[in-house]
Amino acid sequence: LTLLCYILIILVNVALILTILLEKKLHQPMYVFLCNLCFNSLYGTAAFHPKFLFDLLSNSHVISYAGCLLQVFFIYSYATTDFSILAVMCYDRYLALCRPLEYHSIMTKQRVVLLVCFSRLVPMICQAIVMIMTSKLTLCGFQINKLYCENWSILKLSCESITLNNIVGYIVILLYTGHALSILCSYVQLVKFSLKYPERRRKFLQTCTPHLMCLINVTAALLFDVMYARYGSDSVPQSLRNFMAIQFLIIPPMLNPIIYGLNLTQVRSSCLKLC
Incomplete structure (x- = not known):
């Protein structure tokens, strides 16, 4: 099932990236940012799924400390980059809807x-x-009760005060x-703007x-994971804990390209044409 999920994630994201790259009419800012979002999904899931699949086939589930820190860096930077890309896409939609006459002069190739x-x-x-600060801590343990390395699990193993790390986190x-x-x-x-100008409601x-x-998909998945990692109870069944830990590495990367592919007419028609 994990392998099928990862293959599906790769297929839907690569399909959308190739569609945008090969179709000249999609060489517009909105689709460039969408391409960036899909690439980020491939980047983030590559930090988890190959190692997880290897662990499923192996009797020993170990990772080096350097490898663990790198995995945290890639997964966390993937998650935060998603928000940055969505913020940029929101800015792009604001310009397209609220300042259409200035859109092309503001959203230049350089911008x-x-x-x-x-x-x-x-x-x-x-x-x-965050990771440089974590790497400087002395650890009193080496076991993480999670399917992948995450910063809070490493901090809980520290022999030293983690107050500063918590503040930065x-x-x-x-x-x-x-x-x-x-x-x-x-x-x-x-x-409010689209309700005020009905002719722009369809575009909105x-x-x-x-x-x-x-945005709702990514925010809900990440908030769920962050809150559970810090405040979750050990009484929750292990299978549910595992799902809560990895759902942000499966659901948003899989659903985001499908959501865009189905809702954006130009993307949908271009995908069908290339297929």
């Missing part, structure tokens, strides 16, 4: 490249700081929770609905 770089580099820098969580809230607030304004429903669905 698109800058936004793509920003959405990837800032989360990586944030997570690099909460700052990063608040930063990206702020991303999600700002996107939701922006969408409230876009809904077609291009913004899949984006909003992806």
Whole structure:
């Protein structure tokens, strides 16, 4: 089942990336950002699924400390990059709907490249700081009761005070929770705008609905994982705990391309044509 899920994730994301790359009419900012979102899904899931599949076939479930820290970095940077990309996509939709006459003068090729770089580099820098701080801790244990390495599980093994690590961790969580809230607030304004101008309502429903669905999908999955990792109970059945731990590495990467592929007419028609 895990292998099938991973294959499906690769297929739907690669299919959408290739569709956008091969169709010239899709070489627009919105689709470039969507391509970036799909690439990020491949990046994040590659940090978990191959190692997990190897562990399923192996009798010993071990990973080096350096490998563990790298896995945390890749998975966490994937999660935070998702929010950055969705924030950039929200900005793009705001310009397209609220300032259509200025859209092409603002959303130039240089601006698109800058936004793509920003959405990837800032989360990586944030997570690099977190992981450097974690790597300097002395550990009193070496067993993580989770299907993959995650920062909070490593911090709980520390022999030293983790107060500073906790503060930095909460700052990063608040930063990206702020991303999600700002996107939701922006969408409230876009809904008001589309209701005020009925001729733009169709464009809003077609291009913004899949984006909003992806945001809810990613936010719910990540919030679920973060809150459970820190405050979850050991009385919860192991199978349920395992699902809660990995669902953000399965559900958003699998559903996001499908949501966009089904809702965006240009993407859907281009996919069917290429198939």
